[in-house]
Amino acid sequence: MKRISVNEITEGMVLAKPVVGSGGNILLGEGTELRTTLISRLRNWGVPFVVIQSQEGEITEEKITASLDTKRQEVERVFEQVKNHPLMAIIYEATKEHFGKAS
């Protein structure tokens, strides 16, 4: 899935997450296929972006933000040689905490 601006929607894209109104009500459900009428309705509602299902072979946000476990292991490896440096230690701690919090 990926998050795109309403301006980037083309007909036939499918919602990967529901579109939720300001009151928390679901305006369009997950799996809705976006046709012209719905796209203009989204614009009228002032929805800034939607999350859609990705097409095959696309580079998507899952690829950009790999799984947290993988990230935590990678961080240890990347910092192995430098984490004793006082400034690098600050970056190391902040990064570790960032991936801890995100879970």
Place this chain on the structure above:
Amino acid sequence: MITASTIGSQEKLKLAVDRITGLPTLPQVITEITRLMQNPRTSAEEVGKALIMDQALASKVLKLVNSAFYGFPGRINTITHAIVILGFNTVKNIILTASIFETLGGKGGGQKEFDIEKFWLHSIGTGVLAREISKKLNFKFFEECFLGGLLHDLGKIILYKFMPEEMDKVLQVQKEENCLFFLAEKKALDVTHDQIGGWLTSKWNLPEDLRNAVLYHHMPMLSGKYAMMVSIVHIADILCRALCIGSGGDSTIPVVDEKAWEKLKFSRQLIDKIYSDIDLELEKAAVFFQIM
């Protein structure tokens, strides 16, 4: 001061780049647009007319302008409209960004051992981080910082696409010693990607701030009056490696330049602020993969 060793390295660089054949040029329309934009009397229509001569580029520019990454409300249908709403400078940066992807993007050609997808992730990630850092610091040239981050490793893509034998040697050293790509280049070629990239920015007549970002991203304090922007790119590169976004050909991290850290008044609090918004910004940056 010019020393014997700098002459030596310039000569080596010249020897290396002279062997490159088939190096692409930026789309011709870029020269025309740069010329037009230097003239304060140029109108938005004139720039729009020049850009639509290159239809492929124009459609990429419009796609970027309307993406969540740039986040402008309402739909922008023409280049002229984009300039009126966003201003010359923003549009110029977007055109330059689109033309870089048009010229160097894509997976074609190149040395198989080098992961080009991860390379672009690292470049885009560094651009996004540089933009975030400058926004948090209220540094107004955040779009220039994005471009600086995006292009900082320009020399690596030249090695990848146009110097396969040299790239082979570098990758071999990097693998054997698990060192920084930069150090592997030094050992294998005695010429490094910042020098190669810097050379190309001159050849392409890219703006001086960008040339400095490419040439000095490992030594930001050498960039004189561009030290603020180059320090931002330098730290963005390090944070991008810390967050393990893509890879520039090695899996280690250079030590941050202490003077650059001081110049930006960097701190743990600032890193936390940058990190808190970064995932959302990276999601929006997926648009760059669509224009490759």
